[in-house]
Amino acid sequence: MTISPNISMSGSASLLASTLQSSSAALLLPGTQCRLHPQVSLDNLTSFRVGGPAEWYVTPRSWEDVQASVSWAGDRGLPLTVLGAGSNLLVSDRGIPGLTVATRYLRQVLFDEDLGQVTVGAGEPLPRLAWKAAKRGWRGLEWAVGIPGTVGGAVTMNAGAHRDCTADILVSALVLELDGNLAQVSPADLDYSYRSSALQGGDRLVLQATFQLQPGSTRAEVMAATNRNLVQRKSSQPYHLPSCGSVFRNPDQRAAGWLIEQAGLKGHQIGGAQVAHRHANFILNCGNAKAQDIFDLIHHVQAEVEGRWSLSLKPEVRLLGEFS
Numbered sequence: 001m002t003i004s005p006n007i008s009m010s011g012s013a014s015l016l017a018s019t020l021q022s023s024s025a026a027l028l029l030p031g032t033q034c035r036l037h038p039q040v041s042l043d044n045l046t047s048f049r050v051g052g053p054a055e056w057y058v059t060p061r062s063w064e065d066v067q068a069s070v071s072w073a074g075d076r077g078l079p080l081t082v083l084g085a086g087s088n089l090l091v092s093d094r095g096i097p098g099l100t101v102a103t104r105y106l107r108q109v110l111f112d113e114d115l116g117q118v119t120v121g122a123g124e125p126l127p128r129l130a131w132k133a134a135k136r137g138w139r140g141l142e143w144a145v146g147i148p149g150t151v152g153g154a155v156t157m158n159a160g161a162h163r164d165c166t167a168d169i170l171v172s173a174l175v176l177e178l179d180g181n182l183a184q185v186s187p188a189d190l191d192y193s194y195r196s197s198a199l200q201g202g203d204r205l206v207l208q209a210t211f212q213l214q215p216g217s218t219r220a221e222v223m224a225a226t227n228r229n230l231v232q233r234k235s236s237q238p239y240h241l242p243s244c245g246s247v248f249r250n251p252d253q254r255a256a257g258w259l260i261e262q263a264g265l266k267g268h269q270i271g272g273a274q275v276a277h278r279h280a281n282f283i284l285n286c287g288n289a290k291a292q293d294i295f296d297l298i299h300h301v302q303a304e305v306e307g308r309w310s311l312s313l314k315p316e317v318r319l320l321g322e323f324s
């Protein structure tokens with residue numbers, strides 16, 4: 001790849017890059033704190049713990065640095081991928097081309113006592129936010145405690161649990177469009193439905209979100225409700241091995257897990273990937289899975305369920321890169 005002359009090489013960045021398992025030196029984007037790392041392995045940055053390298057990888061710490069990174073990719077015609085906590089992603093063993101922008105350092109949390117709202121950076125982990133709200137005695141996020149994603153991922157995926165979801169509490173989100181413009185959007189702009197939003201088109205990056213919560217309860221009440229949700233999830237879902245949570249969206253008629261279980265697929269294994277015994281809508285990486293094993297198992301489950309129920313299961317997990 002040809003690198004533009006306005007990008008300079010950095011020795012210390014190279015050291016940092018090696019700790020990120022990069023094979024060659026990182027580049028400093030002038031006028032920013034951004035280091036662009038080549039060939040960064042994504043397996044440790046996704047909850048499935050599989051996947052090849054990002055061609056380029058950056059972790060901006062400010063909106064300006066996000067903007068600069070996005071325009072760096074745009075100037076070179078490189079595809080852009082946004083990475084939150086990687087808890088709903090299956091990254092190909094061959095990796096992903098272009099620039100991967102990780103939001104993990106875009107964190108700030110501001111509670112507005114007068115409005116009962118919280119404004120949060122896209123990289124803030126959802127469970128941490130749920131506990132922060134609970135400790136103040138603010139209701140509205142008790143459902144989110146077991147979802148191991150970021151705020152940006154939740155706004156994009158319309159993450160939800162226990163019959164509540166992100167769209168129900170979102171007041172507005174600040175997004176960066178690929179042409180560099182910032183825009184404030186409301187839920188009405190985002191075409192929300194079950195685990196779906198217009199943001200999944202990949203043409204906007206969520207920088208921060210404001211949620212409406214309900215102050216006024218005691219810390220003990222909200223902490224107890226939040227903890228109950230966590231305990232209930234951990235007893236019914238397999239959190240002990242790497243996964244992406246539910247692999248398939250629930251069709252209207254039946255829960256995907258029930259359909260998969262009735263098709264006799266619990267425990268079915270391809271390579272290191274296995275349909276979980278505890279919850280059939282989970283696929284687990286039993287230690288040595290390749291992304292291709294998981295991909296093949298997804299297809300096998302879809303074919304078996306289609307054959308048995310004439311229903312097509314749609315993946316909730318986002319597939320990135322090429323699979324065979």
Ligand SMILES: Cc1cc2nc3c(=O)[nH]c(=O)nc-3n(C[C@H](O)[C@H](O)[C@H](O)COP(=O)(O)OP(=O)(O)OC[C@H]3O[C@@H](n4cnc5c(N)ncnc54)[C@H](O)[C@@H]3O)c2cc1C
Nearest residue numbers: 082084085086087088149150152153154159160206244245
């Ligand atoms: C054990 C386990 C349990 C789970 N339980 C649930 C559950 O109960 N309910 C549920 O809804 N989900 C659940 N999930 C799935 C996952 O946690 C959610 O989908 C979560 O919202 C994904 O957030 P993330 O930050 O990890 O996003 P990622 O997985 O990193 O990305 C998901 C998608 O969002 C995009 N994206 C991420 N951040 C941004 C951003 N800032 N701007 C624009 N696009 C962005 C990505 O490009 C990608 O397309 C579970 C996952 C696991 C591993």
